[in-house]
Amino acid sequence: MDDFAPIEQLAGNLLQSLSAQERRSLLRKMARTIRASQSQRIGRQQNPDGSAFAARRAQEGGGRLRRRGQIKRAAMFRKLRSTKFLKSGSTDTEAWIGFTGRAAAIARVHQEGLTDAVTKGGRKVRYARRELLGLTEPERDLALDMLLDHVAARALVE
Template identity: 30%
Template sequence: MSDDALFHELDAYLQTVKQHLADKQRRRLSRQLAAGLRQRQQKRINQQKNPDGTPYAERRRATRRTQGGIRFIWNNDVRELRNWRNSRGRGGRMITGFDVERGALRSFFRADIERYLSIDINKTTKTTQRKDKMFRRLRTGRFLRMSVQSDGVEVGFSGQAAAIASVHQYGEMERMGRSRVQYPARELLGLSEADVDWMADTIVEFVQPS
């Protein structure tokens, strides 16, 4: 059954029930449905699954190219980076690598480097893929909001969070720097048949408590 059919089926059921409830009861039921529905959406996002149960498309693998070592003069000081690579920041092109003196990963704008002392151009290529779950922040209550009225409920995103979620929900393109990136569709929100069954059971239990 399609999402549209599920929505229409549930809406028709709600309209029937609503006629037999007082306004205060409708609000109580709406609040219960909204909280439960948000929790189910959050659980599914945490499981990295679409509403139909299929897993989210995997993250794109990133290819990182690095080079041996580089020594240069910066701010009248000799700096040495290991495992360095060219990178880019908002202020322009940079060199990023492990700073031997500071013992940490650092970046230097190339325009600020006074003179290069030695450069090891031996290159290595490594393909990596992030293992942490996607949309960890979006699924929190701060961004996945619920709205309750006596005649209905809404669970979703707003503002900038909605714009970000929409790109992934529908598999849209987004500008990243000078290029455009096509994202695969990953449905953060949606009703499954199990969701509709749960809501129907919740309504029946509310109207006819055991």
């Protein structure tokens, strides 16, 4: 990651050379693209480093997620990664991707491996750490490519 420091510095300078409106538009486009990529990665149940999420614990008493004796792995974070909860946005100085509402609290518990009650007033359980949000190397490269493409297209017009 340290190898990218000079390139990221150059990218920051290029970004600052754009007008506020152009920056806002480009950052919005980057945020949407990376949000979609994050959602797909969460669906594949992978951490940003490429490792698999910690497996779900076996549910006591069957649980409603059992089908033919096995937990449906695809059910984990299915709703949480939808655009209703996983949002992206930008200003002229930053782009962000994050969860909203109660989903943010659920995501934080999993992101940091915290303790939480399974049901309201229920017993507390320590959840395994699953990094829902975090940039992967391909996403960093994609953001840099989007910036360079935008600057190159702008240079051709001028």
